[in-house]
Structure formats: C-alpha cells, structure tokens
Amino acid sequence: MEYFHSVTLNADRCKGCITCVKRCPTEAIRVKDGKATIIKERCIDCGECIRVCPHRAKKAVYDKLEMLQQFEYNIAMPAPALYGQFNNLDNVDYVLNGLLDLGFDDVFEVARAAELISECTRKRLSEPDCPKPLISTACPAIIRLIRVRFPKLIPHLLDLLAPVEIAAKLAQKEAMEKTGLPAEKIGIFFISPCPAKVTAVRQPLGCDTCAISGVLAISDIYRPLLSAMNKIKQPKPLSECGLTGISWSYTGGEATALLRTKYLAADGMENVIKILEEIEDEKLEDLDFVELGACVSGCVGGCLTIENPYIARTRVRQLRKYMPVSANRLKDYDLTYEDCKWTKEVEYDPVLQLDADLATAMKKMQETRQIEKDLPGVDCAACGSPSCRAFAEDVVAGTAKMSDCLLRLKNQLKDIIEK
Numbered sequence: 001m002e003y004f005h006s007v008t009l010n011a012d013r014c015k016g017c018i019t020c021v022k023r024c025p026t027e028a029i030r031v032k033d034g035k036a037t038i039i040k041e042r043c044i045d046c047g048e049c050i051r052v053c054p055h056r057a058k059k060a061v062y063d064k065l066e067m068l069q070q071f072e073y074n075i076a077m078p079a080p081a082l083y084g085q086f087n088n089l090d091n092v093d094y095v096l097n098g099l100l101d102l103g104f105d106d107v108f109e110v111a112r113a114a115e116l117i118s119e120c121t122r123k124r125l126s127e128p129d130c131p132k133p134l135i136s137t138a139c140p141a142i143i144r145l146i147r148v149r150f151p152k153l154i155p156h157l158l159d160l161l162a163p164v165e166i167a168a169k170l171a172q173k174e175a176m177e178k179t180g181l182p183a184e185k186i187g188i189f190f191i192s193p194c195p196a197k198v199t200a201v202r203q204p205l206g207c208d209t210c211a212i213s214g215v216l217a218i219s220d221i222y223r224p225l226l227s228a229m230n231k232i233k234q235p236k237p238l239s240e241c242g243l244t245g246i247s248w249s250y251t252g253g254e255a256t257a258l259l260r261t262k263y264l265a266a267d268g269m270e271n272v273i274k275i276l277e278e279i280e281d282e283k284l285e286d287l288d289f290v291e292l293g294a295c296v297s298g299c300v301g302g303c304l305t306i307e308n309p310y311i312a313r314t315r316v317r318q319l320r321k322y323m324p325v326s327a328n329r330l331k332d333y334d335l336t337y338e339d340c341k342w343t344k345e346v347e348y349d350p351v352l353q354l355d356a357d358l359a360t361a362m363k364k365m366q367e368t369r370q371i372e373k374d375l376p377g378v379d380c381a382a383c384g385s386p387s388c389r390a391f392a393e394d395v396v397a398g399t400a401k402m403s404d405c406l407l408r409l410k411n412q413l414k415d416i417i418e419k
C-alpha cells in the first residue's frame, strides 16, 4: 500500500535526542545512527512529534497559496479553528473578506457543514442499533489510532463523513451552478489547523474520493490574511454559520451540540488513549457519545495554528455571543442523512502485529519475551526504540541488534572490568 504522510522529518535538524520516540502513540519512530526515522505504516499523522521536537526537525507538508493559479475559480474553506487566531475579532466576516482579498473567489465555511453533521449525529444517536458509546470521527488521527491500536472499537465509530468532506461537496456544487465551470476548473482549498487533516484529504477515511484540491496551513496564510484583514473598513456579510458550527473547533463543542448529557470529551493523546482503553474494557457503556481530539483543546490546538490553544478557545467562545445558535439544516441543501454517511467501511490496519501469519506471530512473540528477559526493563529509549519490549521486537524483526542496548553494554563492560 502507498502511504502519504503530512508529517515528515528534516534529517539535517535531527539531533537523535529520542524525545519524539517516547511520545509517539503508535511507536512509529526509531532513532538509528543518530537520526530519527518514521515507520510510515504506523504513523497516524497526529503531529505529536512536531509539537515535542526541541530542534524543530519534524514538520508538516501542505499546499501553498500559489496553487490557486491552477484553477479558474477558487473557494476557501476555513476550519472554524481559524477564527480563534485573531485578537479582538468580533465578526468572522473580517476573516472571510480577508480570504477573498488573498485571491479566493468565494468562501465556504466548514462550520456550516459541521452543523449538518451535528444534525445527522443526533439522528444516529436515536437509532436502536447505535453503539454505546458512539465515538466521534471528527479527528482523523483518532480514527487512524483506533484502526491500528484499538480495532475492537471500530464498530463504535460514528459512520458519518467529516464536515470538511461535506463542505467540499456543497461548495463544489454551488460553484458549478454559479459559474457554469466543470469541477476540474474549480479549486477547493481547505485551511487546516493540523497535519492529520492534510493526510485525510489525500487518503480519505469513510469514502473513496474527496472534492478538495489542496490543503493550506493556518500558520502559512496567517500573516498575509491578517494584513488583508487590517485593510478592511466594512466587511461584506458572508458568514452563514452559527455558534454550533464554530464550537466544533474546541474540545466539547461537537458533543454539546448533540443536546445530551451523557457524553465525555477529552483531548491530548495520553488522555485519549486512556479513554479508549476504558471503552475497550467496557467501562463507559453508560455514555451516549465520546468526543476525542488528538490535540490539546481540540482543533484550536493543532500544530499548524499560531495561537496558544487556550487563548484561541477563549476567543472562539467570545465570538459565539454574536452568532445565532445554528444556521444550517439538511433540508436547506436538499441533503439527507444517508447522503452524509460513509460510503466505505473503515477497516482494521494490523500494522502493530508481529506477523501476518498467526503461527509465525506466536513464534516471534515467544522470541520477543525471551529477549525481553535479558533487557534492563527501564524503557530508557537510549537504544532508539520506544521501550524494551519494542526493542526486543525490533531485534526479532532484524532491525536492531542486542549491542544497541547501552545499559546492557555498560553492564557487560562492568563485568569485564571486574573480572
């Protein structure tokens, strides 16, 4: 299988400090010969390694504004997290008008589609076969984490397209009707807060194709956009979303729109993993809905944003007082609940298995356990693997040597000296 990853390594900057190795939730990073490497099958593009690398050696790949020149008509689709990046903003129309000044012909807020997905989720929750708890699929890094590490929870996933997918389809349809242009001449650009969403556009989850032409980073367009916004005297009214839609930008926003009390919202990879373990152990079956986000504070904390996530969240919450509760219903767009459902199943991705063949996997597990007995068990990661168990697996797989364990080597040297 071909993998695309937004998260990449700049090897020149990497000092091999192992900070990222210990924080990766899928044990996708190894340090070999003083440089980090990412095991592409395992990476879920959560961006944690970008956040923690003290040498800025990890970065996200995304598209550039120059890509607009490839199309005759361009639409900007801002993620609601974009609104939290600006100080003293009391009207999102400044942001939307600023995007037009950057060269876009039109804007379509992803928050509009988020309101449609909130409506669909309420319907899903009322269905008799709805799993308990239902797990949000708004964060693509969480879907990928469940696919590789918690396959038992796949049936709990909310089987609805992400708001950005729905927004792209609606924006494309509106633009084709307005301009008479064919789809290939219309550029649809998502302005993203995180690398997971960049990857999700290239490798969609729950559907085969995606109408989005490119993904720009909030951090990349922030300065030109701010400068365009500062020149606007009186913005044209463009916003068509309510507070329900923009609240999806921070933790708890999606869940509160469901009008239920039995929900849980958590963020940050460590917390998310603990919650998923609890659901796996069937300890949270009294909950209706669980909202999980890889980034602290939700999308406003994505590593392609500018502002501190807590400040950005406070700003979005303040913006809400100027907005209606919700401004979008399925019937306004001639859409049905079925139109928003996944068209493709999300499947288990067994990348953490020791081998595809069960007998071989069992044999490798025995060898791994045997090797582990000879290791110090302190999970120092100095060998370049995230834990002693992962190191033992790497030795069995032939990608590491016992002599890579520095503590073991030190003890052996000590014995030789004493002798």
Ligand code: SF4
Pocket (backbone or CB within 6 Å): 013, 014, 015, 016, 017, 018, 019, 020, 021, 031, 035, 036, 052, 053, 054, 055, 056, 057, 058
């Ligand atoms: S955190 Fe990872 S990528 Fe950054 S310098 Fe250390 S080993 Fe290299």
Ligand code: SF4
Pocket (backbone or CB within 6 Å): 007, 023, 024, 025, 026, 027, 028, 029, 038, 042, 043, 044, 045, 046, 047, 048, 049, 050
């Ligand atoms: S993006 Fe996340 S999953 Fe991928 S290597 Fe970095 S920390 Fe690991």
